[in-house]
Amino acid sequence: EQRTRLATIWDRLYELYLQQANGERNPAPIQTEINKLIAERDAIRPWGWNTGKNWKDDTPTAELAKILGQK
DSSP: OHHHHHHHHHHHHHHHHHHHHHTOSOHHHHHHHHHHHHHHHHHHOTTOOOOSOOGGGGSOHHHHHHHTTOO
16 A cells, blocks of 8 residues: 555656656646655655665666676
8 A cells, every 4th residue: 555655656756847847837836746745755654665676686787887887
């Protein structure tokens, strides 16, 4: 149940950040909604949402070495 709500929150935050970046709406109401969603997210789980996957696991070895500054 928490994961479902967190996923919904993140989806809406993504939409709002896009609207904010594109200047589609008045920025004040967008920011107000963003703040409310972040507060709700933090009340559920302060560290946000975790997919349970490590991003490094899906990165090709050569690319990962470049990102991490390894030769």
